[in-house]
Amino acid sequence: xxxxxxxxxxxxxxxxxxxxxxxxxxxxxxxxxxxxxxxxxxxxxxxxxxxxxxxxxxxxxxxxxxxxxxxxxxxxxxxxxxxxxxxxxxxxxxxxxxxxxxxxxxxxxxxxxxxxxxxxxxxxxxxxxxxxxxxxxxxxxxxxxxxxxxxxxxxxxxxxxxxxxxxxxxxxxxxxxxxxxxxxxxxx
Amino acid sequence: xxxxxxxxxxxxxxxxxxxxxxxxxxxxxxxxxxxxxxxxxxxxxxxxxxxxxxxxxxxxxxxxxxxxxxxxxxxxxxxxxxxxxxxxxxxxxxxxxxxxxxxxxxxxxxxxxxxxxxxxxxxxxxxxxxxxxxxxxxxxxxxxxxxxxxxxxxxxxxxxxxxxxxxxxxxxxxxxxxxxxxxxxxxxxxxxxxxxxxxxxxxxxxxxxxxxxxxxxxxxxxxxxxxxxxxxxxxxxxxxxxxxxxxxxxxxxxxxxxxxxxxxxxxxxxxxxxxxxxxxxxxxxxxxxxxxxxxxxxxxxxxxxxxxxxxxxxxxxxxxxxxxxxxxxxxxxxxxxxxxxxxxxxxxxxxxxxx
Numbered sequence: 001x002x003x004x005x006x007x008x009x010x011x012x013x014x015x016x017x018x019x020x021x022x023x024x025x026x027x028x029x030x031x032x033x034x035x036x037x038x039x040x041x042x043x044x045x046x047x048x049x050x051x052x053x054x055x056x057x058x059x060x061x062x063x064x065x066x067x068x069x070x071x072x073x074x075x076x077x078x079x080x081x082x083x084x085x086x087x088x089x090x091x092x093x094x095x096x097x098x099x100x101x102x103x104x105x106x107x108x109x110x111x112x113x114x115x116x117x118x119x120x121x122x123x124x125x126x127x128x129x130x131x132x133x134x135x136x137x138x139x140x141x142x143x144x145x146x147x148x149x150x151x152x153x154x155x156x157x158x159x160x161x162x163x164x165x166x167x168x169x170x171x172x173x174x175x176x177x178x179x180x181x182x183x184x185x186x187x188x
Numbered sequence: 189x190x191x192x193x194x195x196x197x198x199x200x201x202x203x204x205x206x207x208x209x210x211x212x213x214x215x216x217x218x219x220x221x222x223x224x225x226x227x228x229x230x231x232x233x234x235x236x237x238x239x240x241x242x243x244x245x246x247x248x249x250x251x252x253x254x255x256x257x258x259x260x261x262x263x264x265x266x267x268x269x270x271x272x273x274x275x276x277x278x279x280x281x282x283x284x285x286x287x288x289x290x291x292x293x294x295x296x297x298x299x300x301x302x303x304x305x306x307x308x309x310x311x312x313x314x315x316x317x318x319x320x321x322x323x324x325x326x327x328x329x330x331x332x333x334x335x336x337x338x339x340x341x342x343x344x345x346x347x348x349x350x351x352x353x354x355x356x357x358x359x360x361x362x363x364x365x366x367x368x369x370x371x372x373x374x375x376x377x378x379x380x381x382x383x384x385x386x387x388x389x390x391x392x393x394x395x396x397x398x399x400x401x402x403x404x405x406x407x408x409x410x411x412x413x414x415x416x417x418x419x420x421x422x423x424x425x426x427x428x429x430x431x432x433x434x435x436x437x438x439x440x441x442x443x444x445x446x447x448x449x450x451x452x453x454x455x456x457x458x459x460x461x462x463x464x465x466x467x468x469x470x471x472x473x474x475x476x477x478x479x480x481x482x483x484x485x486x487x488x489x490x491x492x493x494x495x496x497x498x499x500x501x502x503x504x505x506x507x508x509x510x511x512x513x514x515x516x517x518x519x520x521x522x523x524x525x526x527x528x529x530x531x532x533x534x535x536x537x538x539x540x541x542x543x
Contacts, residue, residue: 005384007381007383007399008369009369010399018251018252020255023259024259027259027260027263028263049260053253053260057249057253057256061249064248073368120242123242124246127239127243142243146240146243147250149247168204168208169201169204172200172201172203172207175239175240176236179232179236
């Protein structure tokens with residue numbers, strides 16, 4: 001089998017840039033080992049897959065940090081992430097005590113990363129709630145720009161603004177309104 | 189510009205101008221002075237930035253999830269093929285690697301085919317060929333526990349040479365084929381990480397690209413030429429490589445016109461070679477590149493195999509246009525004596541470290 005050989009650092013860079021090839025590489029080289037590990041611990045295949053995907057999201061989050069340095073092989077690191085997520089999953093669902101292995105404590109930054117991701121998720125849910133309160137067209141405009149990645153020219157057409165600049169000003173106004181709603185929400 | 193311009197109700201338009209980079213350095217300074225003095229405005233400013241950051245992060249993450257699910261779905265439906273590059277959503281650099289990889293695959297299969305034909309043609313000699321195969325071993329040095337420990341522990345080492353200021357290092361494919369990670373070290377002991385940019389397994393050539401933006405070897409033209417025509421029997425040659433931690437010079441002559449397994453694109457040289465010298469360049473008396481060491485006969489110190497430079501030129505020429513490696517050569521060393529030639533050449537020789 002002929003395949004490009006990548007170093008772990010190249011894969012990390014690829015993940016950070018959302019490259020399909022890098023994801024594919026991890027999928028082919030590391031995913032089977034992780035799935036196997038989770039199944040060995042009594043997880044079902046579908047759950048193992050979910051844990052792996054969640055692990056990839058944590059890895060993606062970690063790679064985005066400018067000061068992120070891989071201190072072990074990528075496979076070891078990703079397995080450590082998935083182990084934590086798996087134990088977390090078990091503890092939440094069943095409330096059982098688990099023997100955790102020592103490797104759980106090797107990468108302190110993983111715990112921080114998982115926590116940051118959870119916090120981001122909470123913050124995003126708050127934004128989502130505020131967006132619903134904001135109503136159309138602001139809600140749709142913000143979603144179109146930030147979440148659907150439409151550019152301002154497309155948005156101007158979509159929302160019947162005369163040009164991209166007007167749409168942009170409108171976007172900032174909407175963001176400001178969103179900010180005010182969130183402020184009110186946090187007070188109550 | 190005076191400070192009264194900055195009022196809280198104007199903040200939004202200032203935020204917009206700032207984000208759209210329509211603001212001068214002077215205005216920027218005054219704006220931040222204003223914000224630092226006015227906590228209420230500063231809080232509002234920070235909240236806006238935070239909101240945008242969270243939304244943009246989420247958007248990036250959504251794109252990643254989409255990609256992840258596509259890859260998952262694709263690997264589930266697709267039976268494993270030997271090679272697949274399904275999604276070409278790459279940065280330009282990565283795309284370049286990809287294309288080189290694909291092109292080398294083509295050359296690989298072609299040359300593999302011709303090799304098969306040769307084997308067929310020399311069917312009667314197969315046994316001998318097998319024997320030679322066994323007796324030839326790759327000059328890859330294995331690191332024992334006793335070896336000097338460096339910060340970066342390598343499993344194998346080899347040699348190679350640079351042909352481009354941005355760092356395109358040519359070495360043997362067998363040195364790097366099992367690599368998880370590749371580092372190259374120059375004669376001053378500086379390490380750089382590298383990846384395989386192109387290779388030709390049948391000819392045992394790999395081109396490594398130094399993957400470090402700080403790397404730049406300052407030269408306008410190579411001091412040597414990549415000699416298309418092979419050296420003749422008995423012509424004197426010399427080689428520079430890294431069998432040890434520092435660069436080592438050896439000299440010898442062309443002793444046979446066929447390489448191992450009767451390869452007509454290779455030589456047999458009479459020159460000392462040791463583990464670690466795989467990929468070392470071979471130069472003629474004018475200082476031009478005439479080959480690259482690939483291996484030697486077992487239990488001898490002098491019977492060394494090297495491929496012709498033509499193999500390297502063929503690989504370089506087979507690269508697609510957008511990934512072409514443009515090197516400039518010269519015959520500067522022609523009238524220099526040997527130690528002057530080596531002095532000029534040594535900065536082009538690299539130690540290849542693989543783990």
